[in-house]
Amino acid sequence: MSYRISLICSALLLLPSIALAGNWSHWRGPSGNGSSSDAKPPVEWSATKNVKWKVLIPGRGSGSPVIWEDKVFVVTAVAADGGAGFDGENLSKLAFKIFCFDRKTGRVLWEKTAAESTPHEGTHSTNGFASASPCTDGTHVYAYFGSRGLFCYTMDGEFVWKRDDFGKMETRNGFGEGSSPTLIGDKILVPWDHEGPSALYALESLTGKTIWKTERDEPTNWSTPLVVKHGGITQVVMNGQTCARGYDLASGKELWRCAGQTQRPVTSAVAIKDLVIVGSGHRGSFIGAFRLDGRGDLKGTKNVAWSWDRNTPDLASPLISETRLYFHKGKSSQLSCVNPITGEAHYTAARIPNLSTLYASPVAAGGHVYITGRSGTTVVIKDSEKLKIVATNSVGEGVDATPAPVDNELFIRGERHLFCIAEKK
Numbered sequence: 001m002s003y004r005i006s007l008i009c010s011a012l013l014l015l016p017s018i019a020l021a022g023n024w025s026h027w028r029g030p031s032g033n034g035s036s037s038d039a040k041p042p043v044e045w046s047a048t049k050n051v052k053w054k055v056l057i058p059g060r061g062s063g064s065p066v067i068w069e070d071k072v073f074v075v076t077a078v079a080a081d082g083g084a085g086f087d088g089e090n091l092s093k094l095a096f097k098i099f100c101f102d103r104k105t106g107r108v109l110w111e112k113t114a115a116e117s118t119p120h121e122g123t124h125s126t127n128g129f130a131s132a133s134p135c136t137d138g139t140h141v142y143a144y145f146g147s148r149g150l151f152c153y154t155m156d157g158e159f160v161w162k163r164d165d166f167g168k169m170e171t172r173n174g175f176g177e178g179s180s181p182t183l184i185g186d187k188i189l190v191p192w193d194h195e196g197p198s199a200l201y202a203l204e205s206l207t208g209k210t211i212w213k214t215e216r217d218e219p220t221n222w223s224t225p226l227v228v229k230h231g232g233i234t235q236v237v238m239n240g241q242t243c244a245r246g247y248d249l250a251s252g253k254e255l256w257r258c259a260g261q262t263q264r265p266v267t268s269a270v271a272i273k274d275l276v277i278v279g280s281g282h283r284g285s286f287i288g289a290f291r292l293d294g295r296g297d298l299k300g301t302k303n304v305a306w307s308w309d310r311n312t313p314d315l316a317s318p319l320i321s322e323t324r325l326y327f328h329k330g331k332s333s334q335l336s337c338v339n340p341i342t343g344e345a346h347y348t349a350a351r352i353p354n355l356s357t358l359y360a361s362p363v364a365a366g367g368h369v370y371i372t373g374r375s376g377t378t379v380v381i382k383d384s385e386k387l388k389i390v391a392t393n394s395v396g397e398g399v400d401a402t403p404a405p406v407d408n409e410l411f412i413r414g415e416r417h418l419f420c421i422a423e424k425k
Contacts, residue, residue: 024404024411027064027133027180029363032226033270034319034402040366041410043380045421047396052409052422053106054395057099061130062359062400063180065411065418068136071109071155072101072411074418075143077130080116093118094129098143100157103409106420110157115148120168123176126359126374126400131178133401135188140205142188146177150190152208161208166201169194172220172264182225182236184249187211189236193221200225200238202252212252218242219264223317226269228276230292237269237276244269244278244290258298260286260307267317270325272340275305281314281330289343306343311336321364321383331357333373337385346385354392355379365405372399376414395419 028034042050059078066073080093095116100109119129132144140160143151149164169177171194179191183205190201198216203209216238223239227249234249241264243257262284269278271292279287287308294303311329318327325340333355337346355373362371364383368390372378376399382388401413410421 022407023069023138024065024067024406025137026066026135026182027224027402028268028317028361029404031320032182032228032268033272033321034317034361035321035364036366036405038407039405040408041405042408042421042423043368044391045393045395045410047394050421050423052420052424054417054419055101055106055108056416057413057418059095059097059130060128061413062128062178063130063133063413064401065404065413066134066136066141067103067404067406067411068138068141068155070103072103072418072420073134073136073141073143074099074101074413075130075132075134075145077128077145091119091122096130096143096145096148098134098141098151098153100141100155101418103420106418112153112157112159114143114145114151114162115164117148120147121170122174124174127176127178129176131176132180135181135183137183137205142181142183142205144181144190146179150181150188150203150208152205163190163203163208166190166192167196170196175220175264178222178266180224182227184227184234187249189225189227191221191223191225191238193218193240195220200236200247200252202249214247214252214254216240216245222264222266224268226271226276228271228292230274235276235292237271237278239265239267239269239278239280241265241280244288246276246290246292256290256294256296256298256303258288258290258304260288260299262286266315267313270318270320270340272320272323272325275340277318277320277325277340279308279312279318279327281312285309285312287312287318287327289340305341308343311349316358317361319362319364319369321369324383324385326362326364326369328358328362331359333358333371335371335387337387347387350387352379352381352389359400361402363403363405365410370403370405370410372403372412374398374400378403378412
């Protein structure tokens with residue numbers, strides 16, 4: 001049997017589901033909503049308490065860790081001169097790397113340098129050059145470095161293919177890149193919204209060849225595609241400054257759109273039942289629930305189930321856990337909990353103490369919601385309609401990446417280290 005045929009057989013065995021219980025294969029988890037149905041990580045830890053292991057990650061990056069069985073994957077960009085790669089004026093050559101760690105011990109199983117190059121433009125002072133999260137289906141792992149390309153490896157670190165022909169992004173205000181790819185079955189979706197010609201790509205996950213490319217009349221966008229199935233059709237939902245939109249996964253054809261988002265959207269969509277929820281919160285506020293069976297322009301129609309124009313998220317994506325929708329106001333620690341079906345609030349803009357600026361998205365597991373600020377502090381609250389703080393923890397360094405709950409562990413990618421949080425027996 002040829003290598004290509006064996007890969008196809010492996011991929012067919014994975015369809016239609018791409019993630020098994022106990023894995024966190026994408027930065028927003030197996031559902032794309034930021035929640036785990038079976039994980040029960042600790043609610044208390046510190047820089048030393050309940051730290052199963054921590055390992056130094058060279059360079060800089062805010063892509064979240066992804067986990068498949070006994071492997072943990074993280075991406076980073078390492079400057080050749082030992083610096084950050086950008087000092088506000090000068091750019092230096094970077095090595096764009098993917099690391100694979102042993103989940104039990106934190107030992108490096110392998111590392112690969114996907115590309116080496118000097119970025120063509122700078123980035124925001126709080127952003128790096130490895131902000132997109134990797135993704136995996138248990139057969140391959142994909143590392144995306146935006147303008148540097150998309151790279152595919154086996155789980156053992158063997159190079160399979162790369163696509164480095166997308167061009168160079170020109171991001172708004174030189175804020176840098178950060179959208180992550182989404183893997184679904186035999187396709188990997190690559191968002192490419194910037195100040196130049198924007199598009200959404202669907203590539204063959206086994207070969208990297210383009211299946212379809214849909215042009216988008218959108219400026220820079222840092223959100224990640226959400227894949228959701230409804231009415232026998234699998235849709236790809238993308239945020240956008242001009243419109244939120246749904247596309248047919250099979251063809252890339254636009255199915256619906258709705259204007260109303262704010263400038264430079266970052267948050268990714270979440271979904272429940274027949275609704276998809278999309279929001280943004282820079283220079284304005286909007287979050288709305290759209291019916292997935294709607295077609296064409298949904299604005300002003302019954303296919304907009306509900307919408308808000310206040311207290312909406314800017315950088316951190318919303319979270320859906322069971323029948324609750326959580327989101328922050330802007331980048332602040334003011335949290336709202338809402339019925340995602342009706343839009344009715346359980347509580348709004350409640351300030352979470354000990355947190356200020358938030359980049360990481362909230363995650364839910366084991367009956368709790370984990371809210372992490374840039375300081376490295378994570379506040380754990382009850383996953384309920386009433387706000388109840390359970391614990392306040394810190395890993396002792398900054399955190400911008402979204403944590404990943406798997407089984408009885410929580411993986412936190414800090415400014416310098418990767419932490420595995422687990423109760424010590």
